[in-house]
Amino acid sequence: MADSETRVVRTTVWSPGPGCHGGCGAKLYVKDGRLVKVEGDEDHPFNQGRACPRLLALTQYVYHPERLLYPMKRxxxxxxxxxxxxxxDEALDTIEKKLKDIRDEYGPESVLFCQGTxxxxxxxxxxxxxxxxxxxxxxxxxxxxxCYTPRLAAMSVTFGDFAVLDAGxxxxxxxxxxxxQPPKCIIIWAQNPMSGCPDAFQGHWIVECMKRGSELIVIDPRWTWFASRSKYFLQIRPGTDGALALGMINVIINEGLYDKEFVEQWTYGFDALKERVKEFTPERVSAITWVPADLIIAAARFYASSKPAAIHWGLPVDQCPEGTTVAQAITHLWCLTGNLDVxxxxxxxxxxxNVTTYPFDSHQLLSLYGEELVKKLSEKRIGAQRYGMVRNFRGWAQPxxxxxxxxxxxxxxxxxxxxQTTNILGGQAADLRKHYEALKKLDFIVAADTFMNPTIMALADIVLPVATFxxxxxxxxxxxxxxxxxxxxxxxECRSDWEINLELARRFNPEGIPWKTVKELINERLKPSGKTFDELAAQGSWEMPPEGHPSRPYRRYEKGLLRPDGKPGFRTPTGKVEFYSKTLEEWGLDPLPYYEEPPESEVRTPELFKKYxxxxxxxxxxxxxxxxxxxMIPWLREIDPDPIIEINTSTAKEMGIEDGEWVWIENDRGRIKRKARVTPIIHPKVVMVPHGWWLPETEGKEPYLYGIWEYNCNLLIPIGTQGKSGFGGGAYKTTLCRIRKMEKGEV
Amino acid sequence: MKVRYGLLIDYEYCTGCHTCEVACKQEHNFPVGRWGIKVNEIILENFNNRVSIDYLPFPTDLCNLCSHRIQDGMLPSCVKHCQAGCMKFGPVGELAMEMEKKGKMVLYTPK
Structure with a gap:
């Protein structure tokens, strides 16, 4: 309660803290300079007062006794x-000197700038x-x-922009x-939106759509809460989503269920797509995906005949083999049915x-940094020579x-x-051991984060403490x-990522950095909005795009709001939605979507499958x-305390594994241990192993590193499985394994 | 007669996100191990090869319906923050009327 000594700061949430991609509004209660409570901001349209457990536990995060509070050197x-x-001063001086020496001797490209999601x-x-x-x-x-990059690339090459499920x-x-208006049909493709804010989308928006009549098709190897409330649940074999999308396109085209007017007027390459999907009959797709043919047909019909209908998709799409082309096929579904920008x-x-903070695509990259710099950088970027998409889309090096x-x-x-803000060894790194061994070889490593973690412990020379939101x-x-x-x-002494990076950027490039403070830099970026930081802060921290603005819906392709030349249509080479992508063709890739079998599977590697x-x-x-x-956050760990593995009830029974017992998960790359959760929600031929597990309460020093060698599932996952575009295909969902009950005496 | 207040849960829409639990812990500063509300999970494999997944929050004896917040004209913290918007606070009589309109609801009357 806001008594006279308590100040309430209204702000928008963006990590660190809750950690997610969301942009919720929060009210921060401050007493005597200390954060005492957090509430959702009921006036903020993103979350309308609601909040997730991670935001509500913020005080335990901000004032955690283990939090990094000042710079350190090893x-x-x-x-x-x-x-x-x-x-x-010592930290920044050391970093400046070391990195300038390396730049002088080996060139600036010899330094990797690593982030998490x-x-x-x-x-x-x-x-x-x-x-x-x-x-x-x-x-x-x-x-x-x-993660998202393949989906962004697929949308960009197809219609020159990005799209999301419309929840108002x-x-x-x-x-x-x-x-x-609410979608009449929602496909939730490979995600459990209940768990957070994926891709700037609060999952519970879908619940509000359901209350207003939206019916669900859920595509997942796992029964989720949403699956349990779906009209159609397609329990798919992991990694085969591309085949399913092509099969659904096949049904929609062959049964004439597509939006003929939209396809006629606004798209390019329909006949080529029709030809491509011929071989993906429901029967063949069923054999690939485990989804019964009649269910594929029913779902395709229901989606195509519901107007409007929307697709909400998740990261497993990117982690399918050839993730970019899988995303392309799914994108085609909403374009074929005329559900784009309605x-x-x-x-x-x-x-x-049109405020750019983060270069999601090459258009933004160019507008942020200029053509000359982008071109120069593209020449040396790792992977840019091999992959047209790495060279031309977004600016990532190939990991x-x-x-x-x-x-x-x-x-x-x-x-x-x-x-910065990535725990590589505790988090995203597939083939964990290779990352550990390779990074150990580097001459100099700086880590900036909020807590000590396995990556910092194993690798860092200088540690910088980062501010929460x-x-x-x-x-x-x-x-x-x-x-x-x-x-x-x-x-x-925590500082924000912007604060740290602005100061160092100034030291590396004194002529190019005119801003003295972070606020000056922000105000420069905010210029297209006509507002300053302080003005936005004073009005509650947010503002929606005004009517008629290109960043406000709907049907902008009819109004000439999407193309740089102001003509109706899309920002693509043909000005249309391209089922046959001219851009992919130019980058040396197949212009049409196709299906690729996972790198390890009963189909592709039957011998390995016998073993695993x-x-x-x-x-x-x-x-x-x-x-x-x-x-390490007590209120959160209490709710989800153990590194588990989900095993189907029948599979566990066959193996004599009971709920709560510890098991080994093994393949040729190693083994880890997990506590069995025996449940009907996972497919009998699949086990679900949650990622990101390290135990901050255990020994951090080598060789333990907070338990990563015992619990981190990425130890079992290969690298080098990327798609032909360079993006997509990380085998996080499709690696083969076996499980074995832990015997007495084994630890 | 004193008006009795209650919590109405629409369990058709409770997703099991645990927001109510942490909202309550923050509001009352409960340590680990103490809960003012606890989410129960009910997973059954029974209906026509389907799996049913339901969640039901249960207010414990530590729940006082956030009486200090109510005095200040605010909602109980769990109700306010519920991500699914599936909880309501109010006089029991009014909440019972809500139950007339829609199924899959449960009404709690903490002490």
Whole structure:
């Protein structure tokens, strides 16, 4: 309760803290300079007062006794856990000198700038990398860059923009908006939206649509809460989503269920697509995917005949083999049915008010950094020579190649890593051991984060303490509303990612950085909105795009709001939605979607399958954790205490495994242990192994590293399985394994 | 007669996100092990080869319906923050009327 001594700061949430991709509104209660409580902001349209467990546990995060509070340098060997407190000046001076020496001797490309998943980091870290001069900005460890980038690329080449399920999120009035209507049918494709804010989308928006009549088709190897409430549940074999999408297109085209007017007027390459999907009959697709043919047909008919209908998809799409082309096929579904940029369909999503914070695509990259720099950087970016999409879309280096290049030094040596807001060894790195061994070879490693973790313990030379969202100034335009992150408290000597990176960018590129403060930089970026940081903060931290603005729906292709020349149509080479992608063709890729079998499977590697007869899918989300974070937060850990494995009831019975027993999960790459959760929700031929598990309460020093060698499922997952585009295909959902009950005496 | 207040849960829409639990812990500063409300999971493999997954929050004896918040004109913390918007607070009589309109609801009357 806000008594006279308590101040309430209204802000928009963007990590660190809850950790997710969301942009919820929060009210931070501050007393005597200390955060005492957090509430959802009922006036903020993103969450309308609601909040998740991670936001509500924020005080335990901000004031956690183990939080990093001041810069440190390593004084023992890497992994010994011997650290000494230093000043910010010493930390920044050391970093500046070391990185400038490396730049002089080996070139700026010899430094990797590593981040974890999106959130409020892409902006500051790419800004720093480019100010230093390195093209190697990378989600190191994320095999195939298999998180959203493949889906973004697929949408971009198909219709020149991105789109999301329309839950009224572009309007202040939300579900009461007169312009909006709920989708009649929603396909939830490979996600459990209950667990958080994936891709700037609050999962519970779908619940509001359900209350307003939306019926569900759910595609997942696992029964989720949404699956249990679906009209059709397609329990799919992991990694085969591409075949299912092509099969659904086959049904929709052959039964004449597509939107003929939209296809006629606004699309290119329909006949080629029709030809391509001929071979994907429901019967053949059923054999590939485990989904009965009649269910494929029924789902395709229901989706295509419901108007409007929308698809909400998840990261497993990216982690299918050839993730980009899988996403392309799913994109075609909403284009074929005329559900693009219509109320209750898949609505085009642009950065709010055209404010760019984070280069989602090459258009934004060019507008942020200019053609000359982007071109120069593209020449040396790891993977850009091999992959047209890595060269031309978004600016990521290719992660699987980057880790190999540390080991080979070919075509040039990698000498240092800047690791910011990513716990590579505890989190995203597939083939964990290779990442550990390769990164150990680097001459210099800086890590910036909020807590000590296995990556910092094993590798860092300098550690920088990072501010949570409650302690910092930042901004957000992904997708709407445009919002600012307003500081409420100060903790230790923590600094925000923007603050750290602006200071270092200035040291690396004094002529190119005119801004003296983070707020000046933010105000510069906010210019297209006509608002300043302080103005947005004063009005509650957010603003929706105004009527008629290109970042506000609907049917912008009819109004000439999408193309740079102002003509109706789409930002593609033909000006149309391209089922046959001219851009992919130019990049040397198949212009049409296709299907590829997982790298390990009963079909592709039958001998291996005899030895390892279960499919290990990893990565199902917990509502109380974000990836490798939050295991040290008492209110959250209490709810989800153990690293588990979900095993189907019948499978467990065959193996004599009972609920709560410990098991080994094994393949040729190693073994880890997990506690069995015996449940009917997972397919009998699949086990689900949640990722991001390390135990902050256990020994951190080498060789233990908080238990990563015992519990981290990524030990069993290969790298180098990326798709032909360079993006997609990380085998996080499709690796084969076997499980074995732990015998007495084994630990 | 004193009006009795209650919590109405629409369990058709409770997703089991645990928000109510942590909202309650923050509001009352409960340590690990103490709960003012606890979410129960009911998973059954029974209906025509389908799996039913339901969640039902249960207010414990520590629940006082956030009386201090109510005095200030606010909702109980669990109700306010519920991500699914499936909880209601109010006089028991009014909440019972809501139950007339829709199925899959349960009404609690904490002490």
């Amino acid at each position: 004084v023992g060997a890497r992994g010994e856990g011997k650290w000494e407190r230093i000043t910010w 999106g959130r409020d980091i892409g902006g500051p870290i790419s800004f720093l990398a480019y100010s230093y001069g390195s093209p190697n900005w990378v989600q190191l460890g994320l095999a195939g860059q298999s 999120q572009f309007f202040v009035e939300r579900y009461e908006s007169k312009e909006w 109320p209750g369909g898949n609505v085009i999503a642009r950065a709010s008010h 699987d190649m980057a880790i190999e290049q540390i080991l080979t030094g070919d075509p040039y040596p990698i000498k240092a890593a800047w690791i 409650a302690e910092k100034e930042s901004f957000r335009s992904w997708w709407a509303p445009l919002s600012v992150v307003v500081p409420a408290v100060k903790v230790g 007869p279960l499919i290990m899918a990893t990565g199902r989300r917990s509502p109380v954790y974000f990836h490798a974070e939050h295991r």
